[in-house]
Amino acid sequence: MEEHINEHISDWMKEKTDTPIIMSSRIRLARNLQDEVHPLKYDDDQIGNRVIEKVTNALSDLKLVRLSDLSDLEKNQLVFKHLISPALTKQDTGAVLLNEEESTSVMINEEDHVRIQVMGNNLVLKELYDVASKVDDELDKHLTISYDEKHGFLTTCPTNIGTGLRASVMLHLPGLSIMKRMKRIGQAINRFGYTIRGIYGEGTGALGHVYQISNQLTLGKTEQEIIEDLTQIVEQIISEEEQIRSRLNRFNHMETKDRVHRAAGILKSAQLISVEEASLRLSEMKLGIDLGYIEHDDFNFDHLMVTIQTPFFEDEESKQSVDEKRATFLREHI
Amino acid sequence: MEEHINEHISDWMKEKTDTPIIMSSRIRLARNLQDEVHPLKYDDDQIGNRVIEKVTNALSDLKLVRLSDLSDLEKNQLVFKHLISPALTKQDTGAVLLNEEESTSVMINEEDHVRIQVMGNNLVLKELYDVASKVDDELDKHLTISYDEKHGFLTTCPTNIGTGLRASVMLHLPGLSIMKRMKRIGQAINRFGYTIRGIYGEGTGALGHVYQISNQLTLGKTEQEIIEDLTQIVEQIISEEEQIRSRLNRFNHMETKDRVHRAAGILKSAQLISVEEASLRLSEMKLGIDLGYIEHDDFNFDHLMVTIQTPFFEDEESKQSVDEKRATFLREHI
Numbered sequence: 001m002e003e004h005i006n007e008h009i010s011d012w013m014k015e016k017t018d019t020p021i022i023m024s025s026r027i028r029l030a031r032n033l034q035d036e037v038h039p040l041k042y043d044d045d046q047i048g049n050r051v052i053e054k055v056t057n058a059l060s061d062l063k064l065v066r067l068s069d070l071s072d073l074e075k076n077q078l079v080f081k082h083l084i085s086p087a088l089t090k091q092d093t094g095a096v097l098l099n100e101e102e103s104t105s106v107m108i109n110e111e112d113h114v115r116i117q118v119m120g121n122n123l124v125l126k127e128l129y130d131v132a133s134k135v136d137d138e139l140d141k142h143l144t145i146s147y148d149e150k151h152g153f154l155t156t157c158p159t160n161i162g163t164g165l166r167a168s169v170m171l172h173l174p175g176l177s178i179m180k181r182m183k184r185i186g187q188a189i190n191r192f193g194y195t196i197r198g199i200y201g202e203g204t205g206a207l208g209h210v211y212q213i214s215n216q217l218t219l220g221k222t223e224q225e226i227i228e229d230l231t232q233i234v235e236q237i238i239s240e241e242e243q244i245r246s247r248l249n250r251f252n253h254m255e256t257k258d259r260v261h262r263a264a265g266i267l268k269s270a271q272l273i274s275v276e277e278a279s280l281r282l283s284e285m286k287l288g289i290d291l292g293y294i295e296h297d298d299f300n301f302d303h304l305m306v307t308i309q310t311p312f313f314e315d316e317e318s319k320q321s322v323d324e325k326r327a328t329f330l331r332e333h334i
Numbered sequence: 335m336e337e338h339i340n341e342h343i344s345d346w347m348k349e350k351t352d353t354p355i356i357m358s359s360r361i362r363l364a365r366n367l368q369d370e371v372h373p374l375k376y377d378d379d380q381i382g383n384r385v386i387e388k389v390t391n392a393l394s395d396l397k398l399v400r401l402s403d404l405s406d407l408e409k410n411q412l413v414f415k416h417l418i419s420p421a422l423t424k425q426d427t428g429a430v431l432l433n434e435e436e437s438t439s440v441m442i443n444e445e446d447h448v449r450i451q452v453m454g455n456n457l458v459l460k461e462l463y464d465v466a467s468k469v470d471d472e473l474d475k476h477l478t479i480s481y482d483e484k485h486g487f488l489t490t491c492p493t494n495i496g497t498g499l500r501a502s503v504m505l506h507l508p509g510l511s512i513m514k515r516m517k518r519i520g521q522a523i524n525r526f527g528y529t530i531r532g533i534y535g536e537g538t539g540a541l542g543h544v545y546q547i548s549n550q551l552t553l554g555k556t557e558q559e560i561i562e563d564l565t566q567i568v569e570q571i572i573s574e575e576e577q578i579r580s581r582l583n584r585f586n587h588m589e590t591k592d593r594v595h596r597a598a599g600i601l602k603s604a605q606l607i608s609v610e611e612a613s614l615r616l617s618e619m620k621l622g623i624d625l626g627y628i629e630h631d632d633f634n635f636d637h638l639m640v641t642i643q644t645p646f647f648e649d650e651e652s653k654q655s656v657d658e659k660r661a662t663f664l665r666e667h668i
Contacts, residue, residue, distance in 0.1 A: 254658060258605035265603025271592035324588060 009303045010081050010102030010119075017121045020290040021238050023170040023210060023302060024119055026082070027128040027227075029136055030155045030164035031114040032146040038156045039091065039109045048093025048109045055097070055108050058142035059135060062097035062106060080306045082119065085110055104131065111156045112164075114139065123234055125167050125227045152219070162219030167227050168212050169234045170199055172301070174287040175244035176237075177209040185240070189233055193217040208279035208305050213237065249291055260288025267334045272323040278308045278330060285334070304333065343637045344415050344436030344453075351455045354624040355572050357504040357544060357636060358453055360416070361462040363470055364489045364498035365448040366480040372490045373425065373443045382427025382443045389431070389442050392476035393469060396431035396440060414640045416453065419444060438465065445490045446498075448473065457568055459501050459561045486553070496553030501561050502546050503568045504533055506635070508621040509578035510571075511543040519574070523567055527551040542613035542639050547571065583625055594622025601668045606657040612642045612664060619668070638667065 013024070032038065033051060042048050056064050067075055067089060078084045078096065083105040088094040097106040107115040116135045118128040139145060146154040153164040160166070176182055186196045196213045198206030213234055215226045248256045263284035266273075273281075286301045288294035308326050320328070347358070366372065367385060376382050390398050401409055401423060412418045412430065417439040422428040431440040441449040450469045452462040473479060480488040487498040494500070510516055520530045530547045532540030547568055549560045582590045597618035600607075607615075620635045622628035642660050654662070 254606055254655070258661070261603045261605050262600055265599035266596055268603075269595045269599025271595050272588055321588070327592070 007077075009300070009306065010083070012101045012103040012119060012121065013081075013302055015121050018123070019238060019242075020286070021172055021241050022121070022123055022234075023172055024121060025123055025125050025128055026117060026119045026166075026168045026170075027125060027132045028166040028168075029116040029132050030112040030153065030160045030166075031116065031136065031139060032154060032156070033113045034144040034146045036113060039111065039113060040156060042093070042109070045093050048091070051113050052093060052095045052108050054143055055106065055114055055139070056095075058139050059097055059106060061138075062099055062104065065096050065098060067094040067096070068092070076310060080310050083117075087111065104135065106135065112160070123169060123231060123238075125169070125231055129165075129167070129223060129227055159216075160218050162217075163221075163223050163226065165218055165223050165226055166214055167230050168214035169230065170210060170212050171234065171237060171241070172208070172210055172283065172286065173237070173241050174209040174283050175241050175248055177206065177283075178248075179244055181240070181244070182206070182211070185237060189213065190216075192229065192233065193221075194230060194233055207276065207309075208283040208301075210283075210305065245287070245291060256291065257288075257293050260284050260291070260293050264288065264294055264334065267330045270327045270330070272321070273327040273330065274323055275308055275326065278326055279305060282308070299334075304330070307333075341411075343634070343640065344417070346435045346437035346453060346455065347636055349455050352457070353572060353576075354620070355506055355575050356455070356457055356568075357506055358455060359457055359459050359462055360451060360453045360500075360502045360504075361459060361466045362500040362502075363450040363466050364446040364487065364494045364500075365450065365470065365473060366488060366490070367447045368478040368480045370447060373445065373447060374490060376427070376443075379427050382425070385447050386427060386429045386442050388477055389440065389448055389473070390429075392473050393431055393440060396433055396438065399430050399432060401428040401430070402426070410644060414644055417451075421445065438469065440469065446494070457503060457565060457572075459503070459565055463499075463501070463557060463561055493550075494552050496551075497555075497557050497560065499552055499557050499560055500548055501564050502548035503564065504544060504546050505568065505571060505575070506542070506544050506617065506620065507571070507575050508543040508617045509575050509582055511540065511617075512582075513578055515574070515578070516540070516545070519571060523547065524550075526563065526567065527555075528564060528567055541610065541643075542617040542635075544617075544639065579621070579625060590625065591622075591627050594618050594625070594627050598622065598628055598668065601664045604661045604664070606655070607661040607664065608657055609642055609660065612660055613639065616642070633668075638664070641667075 017023070033054065036047060036051055039048065052064070052066070067084070070078075075084075075089045079086055079089065081102065083098065083102060084094070084096050084107055088096070088107050088110045091109050093109045095108040097108070098104070103119050105117045107117070116132050118132045120128050148154055152162040155161050155164055173182065176185065182196070189196060193216050194213060195216045196211050199210050199212040213230065215230055263281040267278070267281050267285060282301060282304050285294065286299065289296050289299055307329065351357070367388065370381060370385055373382065386398070386400070401418070409418075409423045413420055413423065415436065417432065417436060418428070418430050418441055422430070422441050422444045425443050427443045429442040431442070432438070437453050439451045441451070450466050452466045454462050482488055486496040489495050489498055507516065510519065516530070523530060527550050528547060529550045530545050533544050533546040547564065549564055597615040601612070601615050601619060616635060616638050619628065620633065623630050623633055641663065
């Protein structure tokens with residue numbers, strides 16, 4: 001397990017996707033135990049440890065990682081692989097249950113007692129939901145889950161009450177971003193109760209043109225409806241991105257070719273590079289590879305995007321600045 | 335001779351310079367024949383052709399090139415090698431006398447009947463003046479030159495009256511340019527009767543951070559004084575450029591290294607590039623080579639600067655834009 005934590009990407013991420021536009025899909029279910037106070041109200045570690053024990057016993061197929069056993073570096077790796085939230089690292093009794101390929105993770109003692117999360121490479125929300133449901137069924141078999149006939153699953157934050165479901169898809173949308181279509185798309189899908197936001201780098205916009213599209217509402221729709229609607233919306237956005245790429249390819253051929261080759265040239269030659277610029281250049285280079293302008297056998301966009309943000313750059317003993325280490329890393333790995 | 339004209343650089347340019355900061359020095363003498371009207375007043379080709387004949391007979395060691403025998407492309411090559419001025423190409427009876435290595439050129443029927451020009455690689459204005467003087471002596475031996483005891487040599491434009499001498503040095507000053515010192519330097523040397531201006535690309539600023547420093551006054555000082563003063567001024571500017579480079583190297587080491595490597599990366603990867611950006615990147619790359627950040631055995635800055643501006647890009651039959659041809663040329667030659 002320890003070697004897994006220290007890897008920058010999870011096993012499930014290594015499989016090929018149907019289209020390079022889809023980076024991953026995710027299903028999250030929020031659940032709470034009826035006979036324990038909510039994590040935000042814990043006044044000592046005893047309750048948290050008891051919850052860990054109960055959940056771990058119920059989900060014995062998964063392996064337990066207590067965050068108190070990890071270094072800051074290892075915790076951050078889990079955050080960057082989206083296996084845990086930054087909030088969990090601040091919880092004294094934070095823990096996570098993981099399967100071998102890190103496609104399933106169950107956070108314990110985050111905002112809710114239990115958050116089941118299942119991730120996959122393609123637009124397969126239905127399949128991921130089925131996996132999450134099985135974990136949910138196991139929980140239900142051994143423990144009493146907070147549930148109300150009228151409101152559905154009860155959660156710490158009212159925005160999750162009902163299904164407790166958050167379905168999300170991560171998309172790489174350089175075409176729509178370059179052509180400044182993202183705002184309009186965001187407004188359009190908001191009206192249907194869905195939301196779009198940058199996934200990397202809190203509050204700094206969409207680093208690397210990577211966006212997460214997810215449901216805002218957990219109440220008033222069934223899980224199936226949420227997943228079907230989101231799947232349709234994502235298919236529509238993918239189709240728009242494909243159209244815009246084909247237009248870039250046809251009518252702005254030389255400008256696009258210039259842009260993506262310059263991006264690769266900068267990544268191969270810069271001696272200092274910020275996370276914002278590195279993300280932009282990696283996104284442009286990926287677009288170039290996807291459009292066939294650049295040949296590159298071994299370009300793992302997710303891995304690079306995750307690595308350029310990890311704080312491991314700060315941990316080595318050296319006088320180099322983070323921007324210098326990032327540039328060195330990129331020159332060596334592009 | 336024809337093959338010479340079609341080369342992008344002259345033989346004398348191929349020698350090594352004492353410091354990479356000096357690109358070339360030049361001496362120009364303006365002279366007129368007493369018994370002919372000035373070129374701007376020619377009313378048919380007869381006078382011009384007679385002047386060509388007289389001057390050619392006087393300077394029989396040099397080879398005559400009549401501009402009417404050249405294609406537009408060949409004329410432009412001579413302009414870009416600074417062997418003739420753009421004005422000469424518009425003169426019906428324009429001609430130039432050249433020595434084998436193209437270090438001496440004598441323009442006939444430009445603004446003045448005769449303009450003797452001698453160019454060299456280093457700060458050797460005195461030596462170049464001696465060569466120009468010998469050509470001048472030959473002229474004087476065979477022809478009657480317009481000369482006034484009080485005013486000195488008489489020229490078409492009053493700014494050249496007196497010595498008829500223009501001494502100039504071309505310098506590559508990326509450090510002073512990047513640190514925005516050029517304006518102050520320009521103001522300082524103006525006070526002494528000298529002037530500084532960009533040498534490439536008329537009116538578009540100093541392309542490639544290459545500047546020409548020359549005397550404004552041709553009257554009231556002897557040739558020796560003009561040359562000695564200019565030599566001192568140029569030595570001072572070179573010393574300032576060297577100081578600023580050593581400071582960039584010491585205190586902005588990583589930023590400078592980043593800048594010059596990125597420049598090389600862009601030149602090697604761009605698919606479209608303007609003459610302005612190409613000049614800037616070439617200048618930065620040359621700085622990187624001069625500072626030892628970049629190794630490159632075969633980087634001929636003058637040649638590249640001249641070539642990216644030559645209109646030969648427009649002459650080939652192809653659908654490529656000039657910016658695309660320029661980028662292709664640079665990727666192939668860097």
